Amino acid sequence: xxVELRSPNIHEPxxxxxxxxxxxxxxxxxxxxxxxxxxxxxxxxxxxxxxxNMEIISLDRIExxxxxxxxxxxxEFGAMVSINEIAQAGKLVLPKILLDTINGTATRxxxxxxxxxxxxxxxxxxxxxxxxxxxxxxxVELRYMKKRMHSKWFQISRIYxxxxxLDVPAGALLSKVRIxxxxxxxxxLRSVGSPVKDPCDACTLAMVARFEQNSISYARLIFTLPxxxxxxxxxLDNMITSMQLPVNISRYAQIENFVIDHIRExxxxxxxxxxxxxxxxxxDMIKDINERVLSxxxxxxxxxxx
Amino acid sequence: MRIEVTIDGKFLALSLSSxxxxxxxxxxxxxxxxxxxxxxxxxxxxCIVLLDGKAVLSCLVPxxxxxxxxxxxxxxxxxxxxxxxxxxxxxxxDMHPCEACHASRTLLIESIVxxxxxxxxxxxxxxxxxxxxxxxxxxxxxxxxxEVVREALANRRKRKNVRRA
Numbered sequence: 001x002x003v004e005l006r007s008p009n010i011h012e013p014x015x016x017x018x019x020x021x022x023x024x025x026x027x028x029x030x031x032x033x034x035x036x037x038x039x040x041x042x043x044x045x046x047x048x049x050x051x052x053n054m055e056i057i058s059l060d061r062i063e064x065x066x067x068x069x070x071x072x073x074x075x076e077f078g079a080m081v082s083i084n085e086i087a088q089a090g091k092l093v094l095p096k097i098l099l100d101t102i103n104g105t106a107t108r109x110x111x112x113x114x115x116x117x118x119x120x121x122x123x124x125x126x127x128x129x130x131x132x133x134x135x136x137x138x139x140v141e142l143r144y145m146k147k148r149m150h151s152k153w154f155q156i157s158r159i160y161x162x163x164x165x166l167d168v169p170a171g172a173l174l175s176k177v178r179i180x181x182x183x184x185x186x187x188x189l190r191s192v193g194s195p196v197k198d199p200c201d202a203c204t205l206a207m208v209a210r211f212e213q214n215s216i217s218y219a220r221l222i223f224t225l226p227x228x229x230x231x232x233x234x235x236l237d238n239m240i241t242s243m244q245l246p247v248n249i250s251r252y253a254q255i256e257n258f259v260i261d262h263i264r265e266x267x268x269x270x271x272x273x274x275x276x277x278x279x280x281x282x283x284d285m286i287k288d289i290n291e292r293v294l295s296x297x298x299x300x301x302x303x304x305x306x
Numbered sequence: 307m308r309i310e311v312t313i314d315g316k317f318l319a320l321s322l323s324s325x326x327x328x329x330x331x332x333x334x335x336x337x338x339x340x341x342x343x344x345x346x347x348x349x350x351x352x353c354i355v356l357l358d359g360k361a362v363l364s365c366l367v368p369x370x371x372x373x374x375x376x377x378x379x380x381x382x383x384x385x386x387x388x389x390x391x392x393x394x395x396x397x398x399x400d401m402h403p404c405e406a407c408h409a410s411r412t413l414l415i416e417s418i419v420x421x422x423x424x425x426x427x428x429x430x431x432x433x434x435x436x437x438x439x440x441x442x443x444x445x446x447x448x449x450x451x452x453e454v455v456r457e458a459l460a461n462r463r464k465r466k467n468v469r470r471a
Contacts, residue, residue: 007322007323007324007325009324010324012370037367037371038366041327041347041365042348042349042365044346047325047326047327049325054325056324056370058370058371060371103436107437107439107440108433108436108437109354109361109362109363109417109440110349112360196348196349197348197349
């Protein structure tokens, strides 16, 4: 049935030097960078491919991309480390919200194939992992070709444009991800719907915060709409930090409306189902903050981390 | 592209398109009947095979990734002694998966059992519950799935005489 199709060329560099040579040799074409392949393989028209002369660079054999290291301040993972390995290696040190995001991403069988680099570079949908890493101020190392190979560290939020599309130089390789090791007083993650099966109505809310007596001194809040991108802004963070705790029930609707209007401004329209889901998430989050604040004695910070 | 691979214990050299998904490869080249290609990468979970002993969705694995690796399909696995442990577990729990998901569910259970058979601690029930959602079929409830895994694990440990701390 597929006999006449041209088989794509597969390049499997074993080191970054070989990768650089491959990129130089194929300058002018746009090779596919192949990490875990879960997103590419789940595209409906992936096989038989309609594209001719496809060049695939599989990153699996590059040893450097499988490394990870940790010190007192941060953990650094190569782009080809699977998210399951990250959850297992960082069980005791990484922020709980990150571990929850990874565990909620898929079943273990799939997680073993999803790489951290691949999940940050998805094209069809945006993952909750990317947004969680954004609020944790993670950074990524990009390697890209100018006259020669360059590498530079960027905050994760800077590798996406305002619509959530990946905005990196053509042929750039995301090689490392650096995550700061720090815990927060409050970490909240709520995900509804599957970004793969239901990208138009799925949404995720992630928030980290630090408390100071009856107020929030630091907050980062982000919404992920898999088909549209990420919604985060200083306005939302300021709205959270300006809340007097515990939040009065009469203010719930006001906060929900503020956030929904803000998301609408950024993403044009929301489907009724998605709006309902977002309202529910915000409501639950405020309720959860109230519960934590009312039961907080000021001594046991660990209680905030669930 | 020429690929050398071991499928169900047979060493094969195949010439095929490098991006062909493993499930199509098995259906077209090997005539495997236990695998379905209903979702085309939509993660329905009905195309599980064991790749180097670990369960994978074969629709998400391209041909170039299986070079020099070992694949076990349900056809091959059902001829092994390990399969008897799972078959007994189905019977003991009185849970029998439907024809559509029997092969994938069995290989998924085998993968979980292999992961835990030598472990000192008991398995994480929440993780197994999540794993049960991988197969998009409602013939067996999640609690039943966990029960079968537990029983299969006990059978395996008993047969291999694994002593736990």
